[in-house]
Amino acid sequence: xxxxxxxxxxxxxxxxxxxxxxxxxxxxxxxxxxxxxxxxxxxxxxxxxxxxxxxxxxxxxxxxxxxxxxxxxxxxxxxxxxxxxxxxxxxxxxxxxxxxxxxxxxxxxxxxxxx
Ligand SMILES: [Zn+2]
Numbered sequence: 001x002x003x004x005x006x007x008x009x010x011x012x013x014x015x016x017x018x019x020x021x022x023x024x025x026x027x028x029x030x031x032x033x034x035x036x037x038x039x040x041x042x043x044x045x046x047x048x049x050x051x052x053x054x055x056x057x058x059x060x061x062x063x064x065x066x067x068x069x070x071x072x073x074x075x076x077x078x079x080x081x082x083x084x085x086x087x088x089x090x091x092x093x094x095x096x097x098x099x100x101x102x103x104x105x106x107x108x109x110x111x112x113x114x115x
Contacts, residue, residue: 023043025043025045027045032046032047033046034046036073037073038089039074039080039084039090040075040079044075046073048075049074050063050073050074050075050076050081050108052071052073052074052094053067053071053094054094054096054100058100058101058103058104059090059094059104060104061104061108070094070095071094072084072090072093077112078109078112078113081105081112085102085109
């Protein structure tokens with residue numbers, strides 16, 4: 001009698017959910033770092049997202065992504081910026097307690113809407 005050797009399929013652990021911040025994707029032959037938009041939770045290349053940091057109780061748009069501190073990433077679109085601000089997901093991502101001045105972000109939003 002032939003005994004079939006069935007190997008038990010090992011359970012593969014899925015990708016660790018908390019690690020998406022450090023991931024990269026391949027684009028045009030090179031690896032680009034990706035970040036998750038706090039509004040729509042979609043991942044995009046760093047260069048496609050806007051970085052927002054808290055600086056002296058103000059939300060600052062970090063256009064060049066050079067400011068120190070915890071940053072949150074959001075699509076530079078009316079839809080995502082508006083959602084990030086009004087739903088508070090931005091403040092949550094930045095772990096801000098209290099009510100920082102969000103006018104720099106609102107100004108950015110207004111500019112986008114004018115275009
Ligand atoms: Zn988004």
